[in-house]
Amino acid sequence: MIIPNRPPDLRRIIRAFEDLPHARDVGMTFLSLDHGRGSMRMPYDSRLVGNPETRVVHGGVITALLDTLCGAVVMASVPEGTPLATLDLRIDYLHPASPGETIRASAECYKVTANVAFVRGLAYHEAIDDPIAHCAGTFMLGTGFSADAAPVAGGGGAPSSDGGPSC
Amino acid sequence: MLTTIAALKERGDVTAINDLIPYAQSVGLEAMTDASGLLVVLRFRESNIGNSAMRFIHGGVVGALMEHAAILHLLAETEAAVVPKIINLSIDYLRPSLAADTFARGAVLKQGRRVANVRMFAWQDSPDRPVAAGHAHFLLT
Numbered sequence: 001m002i003i004p005n006r007p008p009d010l011r012r013i014i015r016a017f018e019d020l021p022h023a024r025d026v027g028m029t030f031l032s033l034d035h036g037r038g039s040m041r042m043p044y045d046s047r048l049v050g051n052p053e054t055r056v057v058h059g060g061v062i063t064a065l066l067d068t069l070c071g072a073v074v075m076a077s078v079p080e081g082t083p084l085a086t087l088d089l090r091i092d093y094l095h096p097a098s099p100g101e102t103i104r105a106s107a108e109c110y111k112v113t114a115n116v117a118f119v120r121g122l123a124y125h126e127a128i129d130d131p132i133a134h135c136a137g138t139f140m141l142g143t144g145f146s147a148d149a150a151p152v153a154g155g156g157g158a159p160s161s162d163g164g165p166s167c
Numbered sequence: 168m169l170t171t172i173a174a175l176k177e178r179g180d181v182t183a184i185n186d187l188i189p190y191a192q193s194v195g196l197e198a199m200t201d202a203s204g205l206l207v208v209l210r211f212r213e214s215n216i217g218n219s220a221m222r223f224i225h226g227g228v229v230g231a232l233m234e235h236a237a238i239l240h241l242l243a244e245t246e247a248a249v250v251p252k253i254i255n256l257s258i259d260y261l262r263p264s265l266a267a268d269t270f271a272r273g274a275v276l277k278q279g280r281r282v283a284n285v286r287m288f289a290w291q292d293s294p295d296r297p298v299a300a301g302h303a304h305f306l307l308t
Contacts, residue, residue: 022225025193025214049189051250053172058190059253060231067227068217086226090257 006079008035017072026061028068031104036077039106040069044099055099062103062123063091066135069107074117074139077109082141087116089137097132101125107135115141172250181205181243185235194228196235205243207236209269209289216266224264229289229299232271233258237285237303240273245283251305254282258301267291269298281308 014030017023026048031039042065050058067089074084097103106128107121116138123133175184185191185198185207195210209215209224209232217225234256241251271289278284288300 020219020225021214021216022228023217047189047193051172052187052189058188058231059234059256060190060194060228063230063234063256063258064225064227067225067230071226085263086260088257088259089226089230090255091230092255093253096252 006081008076008078008080010034010076012080013072013075017068020068022064023068026064028065030072033072033076036073036110037106037108038069038073038076039104040065040072041102041104043102049099054096056096057099057103059091059093062093062097062105062133063089065103065105066091066107066121066123066133067137069105070109070119070121070135070137071139073107073109073121074112074119074141077112077117078141083143084117084139084141085143087138087140089135092134094131094133097123098125103132104128112141117141176242176250179243181239184242185239190231191235194231196232198239203272205240205272207232207239207271207273209271211267211269218263221263222266224266224269226258226260226264229260229264229269230256230258230301232269232289233287233299233301234303236271236273236287236289237301237305240287241275241283241285241305244275245278245307249307251283251307254304254306256301256303258299260299262296262298264289264298265291270294276302278307281306283307 028042048057048061105123109119111118119137121135122131124131182198195212197208215228273285273287276284283305288297290297
């Protein structure tokens, strides 16, 4: 990952993303964040259930976690202060999440161009090779929005550091 | 649970199904019917903010609204006896969602024997200025 003269401030990014009202509301925190990759976790909470019969969390919970992580990973891959906005996010649901289990996610930003960053990620419980969901997202860079907090239109992204997913 | 989702679906009571879903209550998702049919609303809540400086709604919650709208429209419009299972979802973010209510509708583009394709879009002040558009596939078996 080429990072020009102003490297991303990973600690600031972690703090900014974990402090987002929605991240706090659902309990998303970072496991790791590095330049170009990162991981987060979110504990199971009965408030997040999407199917009251199976107690499986709503798919939107996984969307929010992956969107947040992807945004943070992109922010950790571009010069500090670069504004960004989610352009699109595609999620494949590979198998249902298990009720009661913490959900983890890892993502990597695998390409940055002048205007667009490309990111991919996985959500899983314990083993990254048994994923719950796969995502691919793109983010616009330099959107004209303030970069103080998190990414714009989409969620945020969180940086990760645990070796990340390799998808 | 007094009434199962299947029974509510049988009666076409999508609003009642929505009310049974804890996540819908947590983030403020509501289902209602207007002149154009089923309308899904994401009420504004401070806890849905995803950009504190600009006060934009978290894109992930907008994504959840789109997915929720797709599922509720499928439950309302298809004959499937089972609750559809989502296969995948693609969301295009068109504009930031501001600190206000967000609305969404879905349309079943094609229903096959095993798979349904649903289109969704979301807006705030006017459907002519969508904040997000998307499509999703669901397994009906």
